[in-house]
Amino acid sequence: MAQPAIAGEGSFLAHLRSVSPNACFQCNRCTAGCPLAPAMDLTPAQVVHYLLLGDWEPALRSQSIWACVHCETCTARCPQQVDISGLFHLARARAWRNGRVAPDQAIATYFASFIENLYIYGRAAELPLTVISKMKSENYLGDFTLGMRLISRGRLNFLNIPRGAARYRRLYERVRQQEAQTA
Amino acid sequence: MKRYAYYPGCSLETMACEYDASFRNLCGQLGIAVEEMRDWFCCGAGMLGNLSPLLGLATPLKNLALAHERGFSEVVAPCSACYSQFKRAGHELQEHPELRGQLEEVIEYPLDHGVEVLHPLEMLERELEGRALKVESDLGHLRVACYYGCLLTRPPKVVNFDDCEDPRSMERLLERVGITTVNWTRKTFCCGAFYAMVNPSKVLELTRDILADAAAAGANALAVACPVCHLNLDARQPEVNQAYGTDFSLPVFYFTQLLGHALGVPAEGLGLWRHVVDPQPLLGASAAPVRA
Numbered sequence: 491m492a493q494p495a496i497a498g499e500g501s502f503l504a505h506l507r508s509v510s511p512n513a514c515f516q517c518n519r520c521t522a523g524c525p526l527a528p529a530m531d532l533t534p535a536q537v538v539h540y541l542l543l544g545d546w547e548p549a550l551r552s553q554s555i556w557a558c559v560h561c562e563t564c565t566a567r568c569p570q571q572v573d574i575s576g577l578f579h580l581a582r583a584r585a586w587r588n589g590r591v592a593p594d595q596a597i598a599t600y601f602a603s604f605i606e607n608l609y610i611y612g613r614a615a616e617l618p619l620t621v622i623s624k625m626k627s628e629n630y631l632g633d634f635t636l637g638m639r640l641i642s643r644g645r646l647n648f649l650n651i652p653r654g655a656a657r658y659r660r661l662y663e664r665v666r667q668q669e670a671q672t673a
Numbered sequence: 674m675k676r677y678a679y680y681p682g683c684s685l686e687t688m689a690c691e692y693d694a695s696f697r698n699l700c701g702q703l704g705i706a707v708e709e710m711r712d713w714f715c716c717g718a719g720m721l722g723n724l725s726p727l728l729g730l731a732t733p734l735k736n737l738a739l740a741h742e743r744g745f746s747e748v749v750a751p752c753s754a755c756y757s758q759f760k761r762a763g764h765e766l767q768e769h770p771e772l773r774g775q776l777e778e779v780i781e782y783p784l785d786h787g788v789e790v791l792h793p794l795e796m797l798e799r800e801l802e803g804r805a806l807k808v809e810s811d812l813g814h815l816r817v818a819c820y821y822g823c824l825l826t827r828p829p830k831v832v833n834f835d836d837c838e839d840p841r842s843m844e845r846l847l848e849r850v851g852i853t854t855v856n857w858t859r860k861t862f863c864c865g866a867f868y869a870m871v872n873p874s875k876v877l878e879l880t881r882d883i884l885a886d887a888a889a890a891g892a893n894a895l896a897v898a899c900p901v902c903h904l905n906l907d908a909r910q911p912e913v914n915q916a917y918g919t920d921f922s923l924p925v926f927y928f929t930q931l932l933g934h935a936l937g938v939p940a941e942g943l944g945l946w947r948h949v950v951d952p953q954p955l956l957g958a959s960a961a962p963v964r965a
Binding site for chain 2: 525526528529556557559560561562563565566573575579582583586596597600601604605608612613614615616617623633636639640643644645646647653654655657658661662664665668669
């Protein structure tokens with residue numbers, strides 16, 4: 491099984507660094523419109539403020555970066571054109587790359603399962619993906635009735651044939667090579 | 674005749690197979706040529722960027738290159754997540770031309786092909802402009818709340834789709850086949866998407882708010898354009914009722930199912946039986962949920 495490659499924070503990340511919090515003047519419009527803010531320990535505006543101060547630690551430690559679903563409401567509405575959703579993405583990628591993910595972080599477990607699944611099938615194979623993800627998170631019964639509902643309506647495939655996997659793997663390997671050179 | 678490359682995306686092969694069937698059959702009924710791309714693979718769904726930003730951008734771009742290689746200049750992507758991945762990759766490339774060489778090297782294809790990415794809403798509006806439509810089924814009793822969710826309209830500078838706070842393209846299409854649409858406030862509110870895996874009760878709350886708002890505006894159905902929106906609003910509706918003691922019974926359609934039904938696509942070509950909230954009481958006998 492493919493292990494997620496940990497690419498160094500190489501030259502390619504430079505463009506992500508151009509996502510800047512510096513224009514934020516703390517109007518809190520991002521927080522007001524965020525559907526997940528009530529589930530966050532730091533509000534989106536607080537995360538942006540820490541990043542503006544150059545202090546990544548509180549953001550990397552927070553639940554907030556894992557609660558964000560990237561609905562892009564904040565980025566769309568920011569009067570200062572700060573890409574808040576992009577900053578959350580960057581913080582999460584940084585936490586991931588530096589091994590700062592708590593083992594019980596369900597979304598991270600799902601991401602890892604998704605990426606492994608993709609390497610095998612080339613397309614998201616929902617049934618094996620769900621099984622892998624449930625095993626990893628040791629949450630076997632969550633959404634069981636929902637799954638049954640989908641299966642009885644023919645909406646989960648039992649037969650997953652890897653299609654497109656060869657092309658995806660070739661791309662994946664080329665990216666790894668390229669990153670090894672620039673790291 | 675113009676041919677569109679069709680990129681179904683992973684969800685339309687499984688949990689949203691009725692979106693796939695209704696889209697293909699609608700296009701067939703309208704005489705629009707859509708052809709599924711051969712060899713397509715997952716767009717990455719925004720998750721690969723966590724692993725490697727390069728891989729996150731290269732994955733959608735490689736799929737667009739495959740379309741171009743096969744002679745297409747337009748790609749239609751019905752899933753909001755795929756659509757947004759394609760748009761974002763194009764946007765990043767435009768904003769950061771210095772990435773181009775590196776990306777071309779990994780995808781092994783030049784990036785000046787100019788392939789255009791369209792959502793079916795955009796493609797249908799374009800194709801049906803000025804065209805007379807023959808309505809076969811009267812759906813005048815439907816009052817539909819059109820729900821756009823997140824990634825179709827946001828962020829506007831990336832996707833450049835309709836108006837990001839008050840999109841109206843779905844309403845315009847449905848109204849052309851005699852369906853009444855309602856004005857409501859939560860058409861672009863987030864349903865919580867995949868956060869259901871972490872905190873299902875939070876997603877039930879967001880979903881409840883959306884359903885309640887649609888009902889309060891007088892809607893007797895919702896129309897969506899995204900598999901994840903559909904999953905949360907339709908398949909989790911029984912959980913919402915259980916959690917909040919509500920009695921919602923709002924059928925949630927893909928907009929392609931409603932257009933297809935109105936324009937004469939037979940019920941077995943629309944996959945209506947796959948829904949959790951049974952749409953038959955609303956649609957009547959003509960939409961008997963035939964298993965096909």
